[in-house]
Amino acid sequence: MTTHSTPPPDTTAITAITVENVRKRYGDRDAVDGVSLAVRRGEFFGLLGPNGAGKTTLVEIMEGLRQADSGTVRVLGQSPWPRNTALLPRMGVQTQSSAFFVRQTAREHLATVAGLYRHDRAAADRTLASVGLTEQRDVYVENLSGGQRQRLAIASALVHDPELIFLDEPTAALDPQARRDLWEVLRALKSEGRTIVYTTHHLDEAEALCDRVAILVGGRIAALDSPHQLVTAAGAPSRLLLPAGRIPVEDADAIPGVDRATVQGGSLVLETAAPGKVLRAVDALTGLDGVMTRTATLEDVYLELTGAAGEPAAHPHSTES
Numbered sequence: 001m002t003t004h005s006t007p008p009p010d011t012t013a014i015t016a017i018t019v020e021n022v023r024k025r026y027g028d029r030d031a032v033d034g035v036s037l038a039v040r041r042g043e044f045f046g047l048l049g050p051n052g053a054g055k056t057t058l059v060e061i062m063e064g065l066r067q068a069d070s071g072t073v074r075v076l077g078q079s080p081w082p083r084n085t086a087l088l089p090r091m092g093v094q095t096q097s098s099a100f101f102v103r104q105t106a107r108e109h110l111a112t113v114a115g116l117y118r119h120d121r122a123a124a125d126r127t128l129a130s131v132g133l134t135e136q137r138d139v140y141v142e143n144l145s146g147g148q149r150q151r152l153a154i155a156s157a158l159v160h161d162p163e164l165i166f167l168d169e170p171t172a173a174l175d176p177q178a179r180r181d182l183w184e185v186l187r188a189l190k191s192e193g194r195t196i197v198y199t200t201h202h203l204d205e206a207e208a209l210c211d212r213v214a215i216l217v218g219g220r221i222a223a224l225d226s227p228h229q230l231v232t233a234a235g236a237p238s239r240l241l242l243p244a245g246r247i248p249v250e251d252a253d254a255i256p257g258v259d260r261a262t263v264q265g266g267s268l269v270l271e272t273a274a275p276g277k278v279l280r281a282v283d284a285l286t287g288l289d290g291v292m293t294r295t296a297t298l299e300d301v302y303l304e305l306t307g308a309a310g311e312p313a314a315h316p317h318s319t320e321s
């Protein structure tokens with residue numbers, strides 16, 4: 001009898017990164033404590049979690065900058081550790097401590113980085129323009145503002161046209177307009193089919209940009225799903241806001257469907273799981289002029305999961321990977 005061994009399926013066409021049961025310990029502290037996840041090709045994948053949750057450690061393991069104690073990691077079908085030089089041209093990495101050639105202008109710096117990857121000056125100019133630094137191209141790196149430097153760090157991660165991009169809090173030092181401009185740059189990168197792994201503390205940003213997010217707490221995944229699914233599954237209450245004083249708080253509390261009524265910053269806030277019913281009741285009482293509704297956001301889910309103590313939630317929303 002002959003036996004046919006079936007080759008393992010080639011998942012590299014659909015999966016950019018696979019992390020299986022990865023652990024990393026520093027002294028007696030588990031920085032990453034048995035994390036498994038898969039990032040799909042072309043996916044905008046967010047990594048969220050409080051300070052010290054293990055995000056940077058996990059990302060550095062994926063990038064091949066740090067060795068896991070145990071578990072397996074595959075990036076674009078290859079192991080990133082020991083330092084895999086074949087992966088470098090295919091990955092773009094922006095970190096919180098990106099290094100610059102400080103005695104160069106922004107343009108010279110980027111052309112130097114492009115040159116390391118055998119890309120030309122035109123690539124440097126294109127990328128400078130895409131992050132809104134054309135006007136600063138002749139400014140020495142050391143004379144750039146914090147936000148401009150951050151944009152140069154992002155440009156340095158993009159200039160060689162990588163298919164997989166790691167960005168670590170890229171909008172941390174950006175003003176609101178630059179932040180929105182960067183969102184457009186990132187959306188364009190995604191629409192070109194690139195995979196983006198995005199660490200951020202801005203939950204609005206994760207909600208606006210990411211296809212899926214993993215919320216890390218204490219080195220473990222507390223939730224992993226699309227922002228929409230996480231918000232829907234959490235069943236967090238909606239809020240109706242009325243100008244304070246329009247209805248006494250006690251009366252508002254007694255409206256059927258209202259879970260809690262409070263006064264916050266000039267508004268009467270009604271928390272409810274039945275916004276339609278409460279809206280109709282408010283309409284009957286005072287009309288709907290000046291009434292605003294706020295649905296639950298990823299921030300509500302995040303705060304519930306991470307809690308004040310930052311301990312892992314007992315019941316993860318999803319462990320899908």
Ligand SMILES: Nc1ncnc2c1ncn2[C@@H]1O[C@H](COP(=O)(O)OP(=O)(O)OP(=O)(O)O)[C@@H](O)[C@H]1O
Pocket residue numbers: 026029030031049050051052053054055056057058
């Ligand atoms: N090189 C190191 N040596 C010892 N402990 C470390 C080292 N790097 C990180 N840690 C510890 O591991 C834990 C996870 O840190 P990590 O930087 O991965 O968290 P993070 O989620 O990226 O946090 P932040 O949001 O503050 O950047 C923390 O308790 C941190 O103090």
